[in-house]
Amino acid sequence: MEPLTEAQRKTLEDLYRRIDERVSPITGAHAWWPCRKGCDHCCRHLAAPLPVTRLEWTYLWEGFQALSPEARAEVRARVAELKGTQRPYTCPFLDRESGGCRVYAHRPMACRTYGFYVSRDKGNWCHFILELLEKHGDGDILWGNQEAMEDTLARLSGDTLSIFDWFDAAPTEGC
Secondary structure (H helix, E strand, O other): OOOOOHHHHHHHHHHHHHHHHHHHHHHHHOOOOOOOOOOOHHHHOEOOOOEEEHHHHHHHHHHHHOOOHHHHHHHHHHHHHHOOOOOOEOOOOEOOOOOOEOOHHHOOHHHHHOOOEEEOOEEOOOHHHHHHHHHHOOOOOOOEEHHHHHHHHHHHHOOEEEHHHHHHHOOOOOO
């Protein structure tokens, strides 16, 4: 697998930074917002295997490679177990004991935007957020535009495959 060029890395990290800048005011201004450290509900209830572009996969792969050999083996075993199963899926990168993401700094856009972005006036969020929005309202929340981010990422990267497909194509030596 070819490593990211410096230009690719900068572009992807700039995109992720823009997402973080959209997310931060929402969590900062709303103590009731559930999407923060300690909530792993979406990671445990994925509707489909994560869609990841080639550019994101290369970045995610770096995070995966930085894991201990035992953690890499566990992630690979989970990916193999999940193939052919029905939803909901639990993210193979989730540390099920701590509820934390093992590759948090390298997580893909879908993980970064979930709970904070909308698609054609439809929120990309779980029932916890829906219930809280009914209680608190969303009048002061500036939602991110999911389609715009997906379009930007697609222009940068091209291919989008499921995380299962990327793992199938990834080298297994030394992992």
